[in-house]
Amino acid sequence: MSGILSPQAWEKVWTFRGTFLLGLGNTIQVALLGLLLAFILGIIFGLMATGENKVLKVISRVYVELIQNTPLLLQLCFLYYAFAFSSHSLGILVSGMISLGVYHGAYIAEVVRAGIEAVPKGQFEAARSQGFSYVQRMFYIILPQSIKIILPPLVNQVVNMIKNTSCLYLIGGSDLISLTYSFVTGENTGGAYAPAYILSGVLFFCICFPLSTLASVWENSLKKRERRVVVQKKTALEGRV
Amino acid sequence: MISNMIKLENVNKYFGDLHVLKDVNLTVKEGEKLVIIGPSGSGKSTTVRCMNYLEEPTSGHVYIDGRELTHRNKTALIRETTSMVFQQFNLYPHMTVMKNLTLAPMKLHHKSKKEAEELACHYLDVVGLRDKAEAYPTTLSGGQQQRIAIARALCAETKIVLFDEPTSALDPETIQEVLDVMIKLAKENITMVVVTHEMGFARQVADRIVFMADGQIIEEGTPDHFFENPSNERVKQFLGKIIR
Numbered sequence: 001m002s003g004i005l006s007p008q009a010w011e012k013v014w015t016f017r018g019t020f021l022l023g024l025g026n027t028i029q030v031a032l033l034g035l036l037l038a039f040i041l042g043i044i045f046g047l048m049a050t051g052e053n054k055v056l057k058v059i060s061r062v063y064v065e066l067i068q069n070t071p072l073l074l075q076l077c078f079l080y081y082a083f084a085f086s087s088h089s090l091g092i093l094v095s096g097m098i099s100l101g102v103y104h105g106a107y108i109a110e111v112v113r114a115g116i117e118a119v120p121k122g123q124f125e126a127a128r129s130q131g132f133s134y135v136q137r138m139f140y141i142i143l144p145q146s147i148k149i150i151l152p153p154l155v156n157q158v159v160n161m162i163k164n165t166s167c168l169y170l171i172g173g174s175d176l177i178s179l180t181y182s183f184v185t186g187e188n189t190g191g192a193y194a195p196a197y198i199l200s201g202v203l204f205f206c207i208c209f210p211l212s213t214l215a216s217v218w219e220n221s222l223k224k225r226e227r228r229v230v231v232q233k234k235t236a237l238e239g240r241v
Numbered sequence: 242m243i244s245n246m247i248k249l250e251n252v253n254k255y256f257g258d259l260h261v262l263k264d265v266n267l268t269v270k271e272g273e274k275l276v277i278i279g280p281s282g283s284g285k286s287t288t289v290r291c292m293n294y295l296e297e298p299t300s301g302h303v304y305i306d307g308r309e310l311t312h313r314n315k316t317a318l319i320r321e322t323t324s325m326v327f328q329q330f331n332l333y334p335h336m337t338v339m340k341n342l343t344l345a346p347m348k349l350h351h352k353s354k355k356e357a358e359e360l361a362c363h364y365l366d367v368v369g370l371r372d373k374a375e376a377y378p379t380t381l382s383g384g385q386q387q388r389i390a391i392a393r394a395l396c397a398e399t400k401i402v403l404f405d406e407p408t409s410a411l412d413p414e415t416i417q418e419v420l421d422v423m424i425k426l427a428k429e430n431i432t433m434v435v436v437t438h439e440m441g442f443a444r445q446v447a448d449r450i451v452f453m454a455d456g457q458i459i460e461e462g463t464p465d466h467f468f469e470n471p472s473n474e475r476v477k478q479f480l481g482k483i484i485r
Contacts, residue, residue, distance in 0.1 A: 120331075123331060125325075125327065130320070131320020131345070131349055132345070132349065140344060140348065144335050
């Protein structure tokens with residue numbers, strides 16, 4: 001009944017395909033909302049990390065270190081159970097969205113910081129010498145240049161977030177992994193382990209693979225362009241000698 | 242009476258323990274062309290960078306057009322009064338030449354797109370690169386990029402333009418095209434402060450030359466005084482090495 005080759009098991013999975021699609025829908029929903037939060041936090045804290053204000057720098061650092069050095073599961077459980085037992089329950093989806101957003105926000109903040117720091121110092125100075133304010137400098141001059149550097153690792157964060165929705169299982173979520181698990185352990189539906197996890201995996205793969213491919217294509221074209229610039233500079237230098 | 246456009250008063254600058262400017266006092270009059278020369282590491286660049294607060298002095302005062310420059314007012318005051326041309330050009334690589342030239346006039350000086358583009362075309366004519374308006378900076382030669390950077394500085398129509406070694410990163414054969422543009426500018430009533438190693442240019446254009454060594458101004462005077470009979474031994478040595 002549970003074997004990969006068992007037709008009945010595959011049939012059962014097919015009959016309950018709606019469950020898997022529902023789980024996929026929930027996973028994407030949490031991931032999208034979490035992503036929105038992560039982007040906002042990532043940009044704000046990334047800017048704080050590269051700004052001139054030392055207090056904001058420290059705050060950003062503390063946030064990033066705190067989040068990156070504790071497990072996502074702990075953050076999720078803390079948020080969910082802390083609120084659930086203080087009679088202000090946030091609900092599973094909201095807890096999931098917030099903790100995924102805060103967790104990946106810390107990684108995106110690092111990505112944004114690295115992207116801004118990769119822009120040559122002269123660009124900041126030219127903008128300052130023209131009298132652009134901090135926000136104008138970032139908006140018109142620096143961020144449009146860092147976006148190319150930021151995008152590939154950012155897409156990787158999106159992929160990680162989609163996979164990390166599986167943590168919702170621990171607080172009783174209805175994401176793809178959780179529903180797959182209840183399916184294979186359910187009284188009426190149980191048993192079809194292999195086909196169920198294969199289907200679940202295929203669904204994850206279908207979403208994540210195109211994204212991570214996009215990221216690596218992006219990264220390679222960026223590297224190629226850099227190499228071209230270096231070659232140009234080198235030949236220009238050799239021309240001078 | 243011609244007023245002081247820039248005034249540095251007892252300016253000191255430390256980078257960590259390194260004392261790079263030692264009690265520098267300097268005034269630049271309106272319309273004056275001041276050239277700063279001296280060996281590398283003598284504080285020339287830091288001096289001009291203090292004039293627009295890219296470096297904030299550790300102590301001392303900077304006055305621009307009669308107003309004291311402070312951490313608080315630097316963005317607004319610099320926007321109105323000074324522009325800068327850098328050794329590395331620092332054009333914005335993600336924008337066309339035209340966008341590079343019109344960004345500040347449109348966003349900071351409240352000009353319409355049409356006004357800003359007319360202004361840009363005018364200054365592109367001045368630097369002789371009208372045909373490059375739609376090009377991206379990285380497709381241009383160093384000399385062309387620097388001429389565009391000069392045009393960008395002029396588009397702000399400020400009274401002061403600072404030049405920080407504008408020809409030091411250029412191929413020898415393109416240096417002259419940039420110097421020619423600067424010589425042309427020197428005929429206008431712009432206050433120019435130029436850090437350079439181009440002695441020919443200094444001689445031709447400067448109203449006054451300042452020589453710096455070890456973070457101090459050790460001699461200043463007219464080009465004639467400077468090149469014909471400098472009093473300071475350090476200056477004589479330097480000129481002896483550089484002019485053959």
